[in-house]
Amino acid sequence: MPYFFGIGLHVIVAICFAVHAVRSRQGLYWLFILFAFPMLGSVVYLFAIYLPSLRQSRGARAATQAITQFVDPNRAVREARAQFDRAPTVQHRMRLGEALLAAGNASEALEHYQAAANGPFANDPALLLGLGRAQFAMGNYTATDATLASLFAANPQARNQGEPALLYARTLAALGAPGTRAAFEQALTCANDVAPRCLFADWLAAQPDPADRERADTLYAEIVQDAKHWPRHAREHNREWLQRAQSGLATASTRR
Incomplete structure (x- = not known):
């Protein structure tokens, strides 16, 4: 029985690494190695590909920087x-x-x-x-x-x-x-995080035109909604802006 359990565990581990190999566009020869050599292929993939990829990921780099x-x-x-x-x-x-x-x-x-x-x-x-x-x-x-x-x-x-x-x-x-408005609109078109949206919303919220404040509320709400689908590293990277968006929405609710 333990023998069959070992075989099943190897298959599960190999499948997980195979999925990683496909998603990270590793050579197809890794699939052969993973399934042709029981356990050994998974161990080799773990140290040759998987662990180095973790160290190079954005989340790992952010965690390393935070710890440092x-x-x-x-x-x-x-x-x-x-x-x-x-x-x-x-x-x-x-x-x-x-x-x-x-x-x-x-x-x-x-x-x-x-x-x-x-x-x-x-x-x-x-x-x-x-x-x-x-x-x-x-x-x-x-x-x-x-x-x-x-x-x-x-x-x-x-x-x-x-x-x-x-x-x-x-x-x-x-x-x-x-x-200023045009500059923020330009910043939105080339943004790679939510900072421009949040800062533009902050600026709009301070304008006297009700239409500007409504758009600010929309931008805040978009950030909060998008945050529900962010991976962990994205939530850490954009924590400040998410908190500001939530605060902006709370302030908007008191105006109504």
Whole structure:
């Protein structure tokens, strides 16, 4: 009886790995290996394909980053600073600026981005985007607008990229400038997460036109509804925006 149970268990494990092999577009020879060699094929697939794919998944990377941030929150800044001290190149300065921004130290990040922008890489799109992000974090929206203008002039395609498009919309909103609505609409067309929808809804909810507030409620409701179908990593990635959408809907219900 245990012998037959072992055979059944092998088949179940092999089928699970076979499904993974097909979905992840592994070579068809893996199907032969899985079913031609009892247990051995599954063990080989486990260590050769399945476990490495888990480490490379978005959810695993997010979990690893979260754990690292909790255990050693200053690690990224420390490593970037050490690398910059050893070789103070523009690339290393930019990496340090990015780490400082992520750690909430926008003031020092801005210093590094400004220093990098004074050299031959002044029109580098990644540098200009980082500089704009640091300026926005410091509340200097006029400077952010000027930096984004330089970015779009140097790289017109940036207007159709999620992060710079959203940063531009948020900058115009902070300035109360004309074109904010169009900028948010543009950000929605190239978004890869729900942040533009939520931030646009926040802006619409603050407008005096009832039609704008109704659309804000619709956007909030879409986020909450979509969240019911998100995988775990998507819920973690968009947790802030989901909470803001739920809060927005709660506020809207009190207005009625």
